[in-house]
Amino acid sequence: MTEYEKPIFTVDVVPITIHAGRLSVALVERTGDPYRGRLALPGGFIHVGEDTSAGAAARRILRDKASLTQIYVEQLSTFSGPDRDPRGWSASTAYFSVTPYDRLKSAAEAGMITLMVVEEAVGLPFDHDVIIAAAVRRVRDKGAYSDIPARLLGPEFTLPELIAAYGIALGSSVNPAAFRKKAMDRGLIQEVPGAQRRGAGTTKPAQIYRLGDSQMIYDRRF
Amino acid sequence: MTEYEKPIFTVDVVPITIHAGRLSVALVERTGDPYRGRLALPGGFIHVGEDTSAGAAARRILRDKASLTQIYVEQLSTFSGPDRDPRGWSASTAYFSVTPYDRLKSAAEAGMITLMVVEEAVGLPFDHDVIIAAAVRRVRDKGAYSDIPARLLGPEFTLPELIAAYGIALGSSVNPAAFRKKAMDRGLIQEVPGAQRRGAGTTKPAQIYRLGDSQMIYDRRF
DNA sequence: CTAATAGTGTCTATAAGACAATATTCC
DNA sequence: GGAATATTGTCTTATAGACACTATTAG
Numbered sequence: 001m002t003e004y005e006k007p008i009f010t011v012d013v014v015p016i017t018i019h020a021g022r023l024s025v026a027l028v029e030r031t032g033d034p035y036r037g038r039l040a041l042p043g044g045f046i047h048v049g050e051d052t053s054a055g056a057a058a059r060r061i062l063r064d065k066a067s068l069t070q071i072y073v074e075q076l077s078t079f080s081g082p083d084r085d086p087r088g089w090s091a092s093t094a095y096f097s098v099t100p101y102d103r104l105k106s107a108a109e110a111g112m113i114t115l116m117v118v119e120e121a122v123g124l125p126f127d128h129d130v131i132i133a134a135a136v137r138r139v140r141d142k143g144a145y146s147d148i149p150a151r152l153l154g155p156e157f158t159l160p161e162l163i164a165a166y167g168i169a170l171g172s173s174v175n176p177a178a179f180r181k182k183a184m185d186r187g188l189i190q191e192v193p194g195a196q197r198r199g200a201g202t203t204k205p206a207q208i209y210r211l212g213d214s215q216m217i218y219d220r221r222f
Numbered sequence: 223m224t225e226y227e228k229p230i231f232t233v234d235v236v237p238i239t240i241h242a243g244r245l246s247v248a249l250v251e252r253t254g255d256p257y258r259g260r261l262a263l264p265g266g267f268i269h270v271g272e273d274t275s276a277g278a279a280a281r282r283i284l285r286d287k288a289s290l291t292q293i294y295v296e297q298l299s300t301f302s303g304p305d306r307d308p309r310g311w312s313a314s315t316a317y318f319s320v321t322p323y324d325r326l327k328s329a330a331e332a333g334m335i336t337l338m339v340v341e342e343a344v345g346l347p348f349d350h351d352v353i354i355a356a357a358v359r360r361v362r363d364k365g366a367y368s369d370i371p372a373r374l375l376g377p378e379f380t381l382p383e384l385i386a387a388y389g390i391a392l393g394s395s396v397n398p399a400a401f402r403k404k405a406m407d408r409g410l411i412q413e414v415p416g417a418q419r420r421g422a423g424t425t426k427p428a429q430i431y432r433l434g435d436s437q438m439i440y441d442r443r444f
Numbered sequence: 445c446t447a448a449t450a451g452t453g454t455c456t457a458t459a460a461g462a463c464a465a466t467a468t469t470c471c
Numbered sequence: 472g473g474a475a476t477a478t479t480g481t482c483t484t485a486t487a488g489a490c491a492c493t494a495t496t497a498g
Contacts, residue, residue, distance in 0.1 A: 005270045006228050006230070006231065007231050007268050007270060008228070009228065009229050009231045009313055046229050046302075046311060046313075048227045048229060048304070048310070048311045051304075051311075052303055052304065053302050053303045054300060054302040054313055055302075075299060075300065077297060078276060078297065078300045078315045080268075080275050080276040080277075080315070081274055081275045082270070082273075082274065088270070089268060089270040089273075091231055091268075091276055091313075091315065093300045093302070093313065093315075158477090159477080159478085160476080160477070175460075175461055175462075176477090176478085177460090177461080177462085177463085177478085177479075177480085178459085178460050178461055178462090180478075180479085181459085181460080181479095182459080182460080185459095202469075202470050202471070202474080202475065202476085203468085203469060203470075203474085203475045203476040203477075204467070204468040204469045204470095204475075204476055204477045204478085205468075205469065205476095205477080206476085206477060206478090207477085207478090380450090381450080381451080382449080382450070397487075397488055397489080398450090398451085399451085399452075399453085399487090399488080399489085399490085400486085400487050400488060400489090402451075402452085403452095403486085403487085404486080404487080407486095424447080424448065424449085424496075424497050424498075425447085425448045425449040425450075425495080425496060425497075426448080426449055426450045426451085426494070426495040426496050426497095427449095427450080427495075427496070428449085428450055428451085429450085429451085
């Protein structure tokens with residue numbers, strides 16, 4: 001068999017969250033060679049002896065660079081070509097993660113990460129602008145029929161909070177009545193029976209929910 | 223920067239077609255080292271001086287191994303891990319292509335490729351069983367709201383042919399009246415105004431259509 | 445005319461959006 | 472009671488599935 005020059009293979013992660021009511025990404029300062037010191041997506045090489053898959057590498061990177069564990073991670077796409085990395089022909093398998101801001105707060109306050117609103121995260125090294133745009137598109141496309149936006153919240157939430165999260169993730173307003181009906185019918189959420197209230201004060205308290213078993217995926221067939 | 227052992231990076235393609243009324247994949251006999259002589263998905267290494275992206279490599283592989291050019295190719299997912307390739311830690315970005323059988327016929331008759339019904343393509347080298355299953359799932363998931371099944375046909379087709387293709391691709395029967403209405407309303411297909419007939423003989427001839435501008439993607443929002 | 449398939453129209457069930465109406469809390 | 476938000480119910484509209492009916496060809 002002919003031997004070919006091996007391309008560079010890396011993993012990048014787009015850590016998505018809601019910060020101050022806006023869909024945001026967590027960026028890290030590059031410590032390594034190209035673009036050292038610049039803000040970019042957390043990423044890195046495969047640790048051949050340690051990572052059991054590219055997805056596992058993505059989780060390791062999130063853990064090491066943003067102290068994030070136990071969160072939703074999904075493969076996005078693989079970006080490749082001779083010019084995207086100055087070191088040579090490269091392929092990067094990109095993942096995105098979805099977390100409540102709470103989980104990122106201490107890393108942000110420690111300066112490990114910098115949050116940017118997705119629309120303002122431009123001019124980044126490599127093709128990270130393109131990767132972020134693809135992640136946002138995925139969230140918007142899948143958001144309306146999946147539980148991804150719900151993962152922007154903690155494990156318990158009220159319906160108004162959930163509706164707000166869907167609105168922010170989808171970038172469009174959400175019909176509360178239709179949302180409720182659909183979410184309940186499809187089993188996206190379940191009431192937390194005991195405690196029913198929450199919220200800051202002066203108004204009617206809302207029921208607390210958790211994610212249900214269903215992910216609200218449904219299909220359309222002819 | 224620490225140097226890490228580079229993983230192997232390859233590209234694999236799942237060439238999907240309809241053969242004898244069944245959803246099928248084209249496999250090739252491996253000429254290279256692991257699993258030499260076995261049937262497997264067409265695939266290979268990046269040619270660093272030649273390929274402008276992994277998708278371009280996928281197209282090159284289709285051209286070289288199955289004489290296929292100018293067809294629909296879509297990135298599926300990247301499969302990776304320490305054990306999927308006996309040569310070591312590897313990642314393979316998988317693509318699938320969708321073509322009418324006509325385009326594969328001469329390669330099949332020349333013995334370059336072997337067609338197998340997707341359900342029967344099991345026990346293949348590497349994790350190609352998993353890759354094929356993922357491709358079939360993608361076609362079935364996206365099929366109901368995209369033009370992918372239409373690409374299993376040539377550029378001109380009748381409505382009954384199109385409905386049959388959707389049925390085979392989706393693995394379920396299709397309501398002709400509903401399909402027609404939806405496909406026309408959404409602009410999936412356009413009448414070919416001049417010639418209106420075709421078909422073998424003894425029955426009413428059908429109108430010929432082409433793909434329209436729309437790809438019939440639509441979204442659901444709350 | 446008959447057989448066979450192409451194509452159309454109608455009815456029904458379902459789901460989503462709009463929007464009004466009701467409920468519950470704090471003050 | 473009043474303000475503010477939560478929650479529910481009703482009406483309308485769009486779409487898909489079921490299914491029957493009409494159309495067009497060869498023989």
